[in-house]
Amino acid sequence: RLACAQQPRPPAKQRAQIASGLAEIGMAKAAIRCLEGPEPAWAELADGPRLSLARTLLKGDAAQRQRGIDLLLELGSRQGGNAADAPEAVRLLAQQEGAAAAAALSALPALWRDSAPVAARRVLADPAGQGGLAVLQRWPEDPASWDLQWELARSELLAGRWSQAERLLRAIDPARLPPLLAARQRFWLGFSQLKQGQAGAAADSWRELLRHHPGGCVRDQQSYGTCCGY
Numbered sequence: 420r421l422a423c424a425q426q427p428r429p430p431a432k433q434r435a436q437i438a439s440g441l442a443e444i445g446m447a448k449a450a451i452r453c454l455e456g457p458e459p460a461w462a463e464l465a466d467g468p469r470l471s472l473a474r475t476l477l478k479g480d481a482a483q484r485q486r487g488i489d490l491l492l493e494l495g496s497r498q499g500g501n502a503a504d505a506p507e508a509v510r511l512l513a514q515q516e517g518a519a520a521a522a523a524l525s526a527l528p529a530l531w532r533d534s535a536p537v538a539a540r541r542v543l544a545d546p547a548g549q550g551g552l553a554v555l556q557r558w559p560e561d562p563a564s565w566d567l568q569w570e571l572a573r574s575e576l577l578a579g580r581w582s583q584a585e586r587l588l589r590a591i592d593p594a595r596l597p598p599l600l601a602a603r604q605r606f607w608l609g610f611s612q613l614k615q616g617q618a619g620a621a622a623d624s625w626r627e628l629l630r631h632h633p634g635g636c637v638r639d640q641q642s643y644g645t646c647c648g649y
Contacts, residue, residue: 423453435463442472447479451486466504469494474511485519488512492523500528513540513563535561542567548574555590564591565600576607581614593631602632 423434434453438460441450450472454460464472469490476487494508512523513536521544524537531537535558542551551571558564568591575584588608593601609624 423449428456428458431458431460432463434460435465435468438464438472439468442468442475445475445478447472447475447483450475466494466497466502470504470508470511473508477511477515484515488515488519488523492526495527495531500530505531509534510536510563513537516544535563539563539567543570551587552590555587559591559595565596569600569603572607576611579614581611585611585615593627598632602628605631 423429423437428434429437438450438453441447441453454464473487473490473494476483476490478484479487491508491512494502495505495512497505500509509527509531512520512527521540524540525532527537535554538550538554538558540563542548542554548571551567555564555568568587572584572587575581575587585608588604588611591604593604596604605624605628609621609628612618612624613621
């Protein structure tokens with residue numbers, strides 16, 4: 420920080436390097452001060468540090484959050500959406516709620532507007548969750564779909580809509596999920612089946628859970644929180 424405040428100010432390339440380090444340790448305001456001024460250094464800031472800076476800005480106040488969203492949109496749009504850091508930028512952008520983030524998602528290149536992270540966010544933003552099953556079936560191996568499946572299924576479980584929960588939990592083959600997420604899916608599938616009076620089907624689901632995940636959902640505290648916690 421002190422180096423950026425020296426007079427005369429360091430060259431833009433050096434200030435960008437300092438800003439990169441500040442962004443990595445979460446000092447967004449100091450990083451921006453290094454980058455701005457009579458001779459801005461933004462052009463010298465590589466995409467990786469831009470992503471780190473955006474991530475930090477998203478944790479700040481409304482103005483900082485907007486700046487973070489703008490940075491993510493910029494990263495997701497570079498080279499028509501084909502820049503190396505675009506996928507992570509889009510995923511991070513799609514995790515944000517609110518009108519500003521929604522507008523940024525709509526401004527992304529077509530490559531990303533028709534993607535699992537963006538489609539999942541649109542479903543989550545819809546109070547009725549319209550289109551959720553279509554997203555799960557189209558992108559069953561994308562982490563955004565895994566998160567969406569659980570958010571939608573969890574909502575149905577909390578509301579006691581057991582058949583709807585079962586349908587969502589069946590939408591992705593557990594073989595496509597990471598082991599712990601597959602265990603959670605099987606546990607709650609069995610639970611929803613039991614609530615519908617399908618004791619045999621529930622037993623089958625839990626038998627599969629124990630076959631693929633021998634410790635069940637209570638093997639350790641982390642597993643319990645992921646499998647059994649709403």
